[in-house]
Amino acid sequence: MSADWLEALEKVLSPGSVLRPDRDDLGAYETEWRGRYHSEALAVLRPDSTEALAVMVQSCTQAGVPMVPQGGNTGLVGGAVATGHRTQVIIQLGRMNRVRQVDPASALMIVDAGVPVSVAQEKAKTHGLRLPIDLASSDSAMIGGILATNAGGVLTIAYGNARSLVVGLEAVLADGQIWHGLSEVRKDNAGYALKDLLVGSEGTLGFITAASLALVPAPKVSATAWVGLKSVEAALGLLDQMRSDLSDHLRAFELIPSLAVELVMKARQAQGLSTRAILDAPCPWQVLIAVDSSDPQAPLEERLMSSLMAVYEAGLVEDVVVSQSESDTQDMWLMRESISDAQQIEGFALKHDISVPTPKFGEFIAQTEVGLQKIVPGLRLCAFGHLADGNLHFNLVPPPGQPDALRPHEEAIVDWVFGQVRAFNGSIAAEHGVGLLRREALREYADPTKWWAMRQIKQALDPKDLFNPGKIV
Ligand SMILES: Cc1cc2nc3c(=O)[nH]c(=O)nc-3n(C[C@H](O)[C@H](O)[C@H](O)COP(=O)(O)OP(=O)(O)OC[C@H]3O[C@@H](n4cnc5c(N)ncnc54)[C@H](O)[C@@H]3O)c2cc1C
Known part of the structure; x- marks a missing residue:
């Protein structure tokens, strides 16, 4: 050319x-x-x-x-x-990196698409506010990227996915037309919600160039705990209890299997880094809980402790560690955020970002694992993540000492897992999106009418198929 x-x-x-x-x-x-x-x-x-x-x-x-x-x-x-x-x-878009405005009176910020999430978070903090989205990739992921993928993360339980923060957008659409949609008003029913269509479109309908985002009050007090449990059902029982005792303050509820803890420690040791397991005895399932409040007087730690004591006495949990310092809290989050990378230490891991209705997760995991063991005996399940949102990273690690054991069975494994997701009325692409990786699967698993509508929208907004062709549709 x-x-x-x-x-x-x-x-x-x-x-x-x-x-x-x-x-x-x-x-x-x-x-x-x-x-x-x-x-x-x-x-x-x-x-x-x-x-x-x-x-x-x-x-x-x-x-x-x-x-x-x-x-x-x-x-x-x-x-x-x-x-x-x-x-x-x-x-x-990394050179478009201006925080254009923070307006504490209306709790809004207007930022360019190329601002890293952590920079926008820090800027909001200097005004006593919080940009309520947080991912392990926040230092590198940019505002345009999190909106284009409608990212989730650990705060979704409290504040929803990225889309729920968007008050307005600016975008460059077909032929280079600029849409000036940086609204500062929260009520705007004047026509189609174009912003909601662009959010989650993964760059297939145009470029998001800036966004006005809703902020919330910054937390003044917080408490964090790590809980050991016997089963996913017990974790669901714990979630019910936390929702009923602390629902206004619950900010994260992350499920972690003991295998994930083991792999993080092994991977960090291999890099010469030390890490301690949070619990003394390795419980099969573990949960990281975070609560916070913008009221500096809120007795959060006491409330979290008494709620955890109640579930402990009811025999639901095996072990509890409540963070006593900033460094304890950092250790807990380091453990959680290292899981994604750590799985590679055992060889080729297969990753699925799926959702199923939260109450059905125990049954889903048990049933799905039975089928997986038939495909690759000894395969290990490393399902972790945002249980309260019904979203787990349903990852599979090869049997010990067989780093390539999953590779020849990738297709059969993915078919089985996605078939199960469909049977449980879930989603094959919960928060990471579709991109290239799940494009074929989307075609197979999407509702046919939705698929038809998506193709009409793509054709209407990108008639020459020049915006990220081959992704999603
Ligand atoms: C360690 C780690 C942890 C993660 N944790 C989470 C998590 O908890 N939750 C979650 O949802 N995701 C998570 N992710 C995935 C990823 O961080 C998110 O999808 C993030 O939103 C991507 O942002 P980005 O700026 O890097 O986008 P990119 O990777 O650069 O792009 C992602 C998609 O968006 C499109 N795009 C990017 N910018 C624009 C724009 N301005 N306009 C239009 N389209 C655009 C791209 O074409 C592409 O399709 C994680 C990733 C890592 C590496």
Whole structure:
């Protein structure tokens, strides 16, 4: 493909806006976080304003070049990857990184798409407010990325997914048209909710360039506990108790199997890092609970302790550790946030990001594991995550000493797990999205009418199929 148009484009943009493989190092943009996919991009474009991005989109459209939006490149489904050999451009929004405004009176902030989540969180904090979304990838994931994937995370239990924070959006749509939708009003029923359509569209309908986001009061007191249990049913009983005693304050309820703790310790030891197990005895299932309040007088720790004491006396839990210091709390979160990476230490792990109705999780896990053992005897289940949202990372680790045992059975395993998810009325893509990884599965498992409507929407908003083609639909 002739690159004359790219040279012409470069001339009208600010320095650093165009990176080319023959001249620049594209490694950080072409290498996907998990290493499952690799891009060979025609170029990486890095706009420094919405207007510059609009010029890029116009130029790519005229040249017929597909565009792949990219934020922090932490997505887990291959959504920010360019496909083909140097025929698509990656447009990375990291230079659009201004916090445009924080308005404490209306508890809103307006931020560019390229602001890292942790930067936006810190900015809100300086105004006594909280941006209520938090992921283990918050230091790298960007506002545009979390909105394009409608990310969840540990605070979803209290505040919902990313979509629930969005008051307004600015976006660059087909042919480089700019949609000025940065509303600061929370009530706006004037026409279709375009923002809700763009959120979760994974870059297939256009570029999110900025967002106005709802904030909540910052927490003033918090308490954290790690609980050991015998079964998932016991964890569900504990969740019921926490909801009834502390529902206004419950901020995280993360399920963790003992295998995950074992793997985190093994992986960290292999890196020369020390980590201690939180519980003295390894209970089969464990739960990390966090509560907080914006009322500095709220006796949260006492309330959490007395609630946990009640479930302990009822025989529901085996062991409880309540954090006594900031360092205890950090240790607990470090353990939780290291699970994703740690699984690689045992070889090729298979990961599913699924949801099923929360009360059915015990039954789902038990039934699904029976079928899995028939496919690969000795396979180990490392299902962890956001139990209260009905969302677990239903990950499978090979039997000890057989690092490649799952690889030849990948298709059979995925079919079985997704069949089970369908039987339990759940979702095959709970919070990470579809991207390339789950595109074929979506076609198979989506409701046919929804699939038809999705294709109509894609055709209407991206008639030339230039926004992230091949992803989702
Ligand atoms: C350690 C770790 C923990 C994680 N934990 C969670 C978790 O708890 N919950 C969760 O939901 N996810 C989690 N993720 C996944 C990931 O962090 C999120 O999906 C995040 O929202 C991606 O943001 P990003 O900026 O890195 O986007 P990218 O990876 O760059 O892009 C993701 C998708 O969004 C599109 N996109 C990016 N920016 C824009 C834009 N401005 N406009 C339009 N489209 C765009 C891309 O084309 C791609 O399809 C985790 C990832 C890691 C590595």
